[in-house]
Amino acid sequence: MTIPLHGLADHGEGPVSELISRCVHCGLCLPTCPTYALLGVEMDSPRGRIRLMKNVLDGRLEPDAAGYDDHIYKCLDCRACETACPSGVEFGKLVEGARAQIERARPRSAFARAMRWLVFRQLLPHHARLAVLARLGHLSKRLRIGTLVRPLPLGRRLASLLDLVPDRAPSARPLPASVAAHGAVRGRVALFQGCVMRAAFAGTNLATARVLARNGVEVLVPAAQTCCGALHVHAGEPTDARELARRNIASLEALDVDAFIVNAAGCGANLKEYGWLLREDPDWRKRAERFSGLVKDAIEYLAELGLSAIPGSLDATVTYDDPCHLLHGQKVRDQPRALLRAIPGVRFVELGEADWCCGSAGIYNVTQPDLSRQLLHRKVEHIRRTGADLVVTANPGCEMQLAAGLRADGSPASVIHLMDLLERAYGAR
């Protein structure tokens, strides 16, 4: 095993110029950008970041410039600017391209390279290793390792990482190979288990399968699948991401299903973009497009299908925080709200700035701890104002981040994935 010199990318492409030229620098996206709101400078706005990319393209700025690196990585990749942009700028694709460009151009420290190698090559694609790590994390948390390491060099980062570890023990219990539909069969799907989901949130995967089954859907849980590569794409490692994409497509495409179901918003957005990721690979492009066309978030699929089984009643005040990659990345907004309203007894309260990033943003809470904390603080304030007992979301990163924020705030509210909540409601029948 050798650790490469730059990031991991052996070839990365820059942001695509036709996508850059879509931006007419009108500025309408500025107020929706969390980093612009916090920092108040053009460089940390969507329009400014696009101009940085254009300046690199025009040779006015070097791709290895420290300023480029700084502002492109301060971006949350939350894609709120895409929702705001009337010109149809696909910002996610742009910033991901810019990161690949930076990883190729900019030499990284030995430590940073080692971390990338460890996380992107040795951990994420290996769910068994992740499961061990999840258990270790939980153990460290129970032993209060965070308090011990905080004073050490890098200890603060490690400690804030441990803050994110959920209180409840990770569940990595393998799922059955399939879950049969209850009653009349209304659909047949395959569940995408994810990497972190499978290692630490297997309970949510199971809940997802059960909820679908209760509504007449046969759920296959194929064993041969790997990490979707979303974190790789977000971190400028498209080469590794492509490899993971090919593996997933090859092992899943032959299944005779109506949809590939995902319950992690970040993964879903990425799986839906395999066609784009492999656009320059003539052997795979078509296959990737077909695969992506079948990907659906569990919420999206279930809301479209409609509930055939009425959930039991839950007596709770509930609010919903949109995961960025579900709302802005996949434009799924009304469906989760409709499902929540379908649970008898639930009092649904809209969350202020529900369309704002909570600061989790993949690994942003590790790479930009200060900005992440400020966003989390803002989010917790809004949650407090709703008076909700339950904060519902639909992505593991957001779940961990929100739970950590509420814990630190001493809030009694708890965080739950929409699929877990639905399963709980069905259990209460």
Add this chain to the structure above:
Amino acid sequence: MATPFVAGTRGAVLHRGLVDLLGEEQVLWQKHDLQLYEYDGAVDTATPDAVVIPRDTADVANLARFCSEHNVPLVPRGAGTGLSGGAIPVEGGVVVSFARMSRILELDAANLRAVVQPGLVNLHLSTAAAPHGLYFVPDPSSQKACTIGGNVAENSGGPHTLAYGVTTNHVTGLEIVLTDGTIVRLGGKAHESEGYDLIGLFVGSEGTLGLITEITVRLSPLPEDKRTVMAAFPTMDLASEAVSAIIASGLVPSAIELMDQLATVAVEASVGAGYPLDAGAILLAEVDGPRDGLDDHRARIEELCRANGATSIRVAETALERDRLWAGRKGAFAAMGRLAPDYYVQDGVIPRTRLPDVLRRIAEVGERYGVRIANVFHAGDGNLHPLILFDGSLGPDVLRQVKAAGVEILRACLDAGGSITGEHGVGMEKNCELPLQYGPDDLAAMLHVKRAFDPAGLANPAKIFPTPSRCREFSLHAARSV
């Protein structure tokens, strides 16, 4: 004619001075940062020598004093959505970004007033006022991003200023920092003040008299209800007739907007507002006020549209539908990105009855220059926004051609008895054309006013007034084309 500008302190000396004065966090000076303050929502660019992001009025006053000592121009900037290059530092100097002075200082619902910092986003004010049943009337299509400071500086209008007046009708007090650092307070929450109407003077001054650091605005009660009608017409001529008929009928709609087919195509691709794609023109009209009688007004508008050849009519049934109809209009400029990489928007005003003639002349200009021109406009007050589509990456000649086409459009507006700007301001974009509208004595009188407030000529230089250097090329061109 304008005050000749002599470049003052630049480069490292300027940066060090500013950082010492205001602190590291408030000053940008690295090339790659400065390059991001080169542009606004329009087409011109220029790089500043430094950018300052003040925290409060004191920062602004200290900055102004420093800059006047060192003979450095000050160019205020809100959100940079301006469409006439107002925030572009064409003579270099310091761009003053109000992005971090964006708070509501006081919301006095009982007196229908709010005191705000200039960097506050227009829509954020109306959102904050809504729980009190109030809103800020001026609603430029850029309202979710542009700042109140920018609105005041440009005297901005919007679809709904037809009935309720533009920005100047909704400002009752200002705090200004002059270029020598003096802080001046004008007006307040009260209705009128004695003496000269200096507030009226500052509203629309485009940053050329001083920097606005605080604004007291009038808030208005939200109308009890609204009715929004969309009508599709086979031709722009018929749609224009309908607009005239509606206004002649004595109805006072709060907004009447028109859009041609090319614009409709872009908007549909962008927000899917539900406008029919095969129509030659789309008309949007709104009436608001007490619920009683609104439906009669709506029915009357529908009737007049039908009588003038409307092929289909849709009335928004829900607030959501109304928002969707408006989202199309408000996103129209930016939606041009779907048709071409760049657009150059004009802002001429004409007597409403001349609409069909002027539109024909605009179409001729488009044909002559081989460019596509989309039209979106505030039809109620005859404020045209022809959007010339182009691809700026094809070189500076393209932009020159496009600008020449723009001048011809403005000429058409003047010939029809109109003016060259309705609401986007003169900036650095139409300053060379200003002599088309004003004689030398008129311009000299305006310049006296500027000198009274800004004797050193440091407040947003080379804006509004024609400058000998930049406008020579224009005069040559104008001479040739006459």
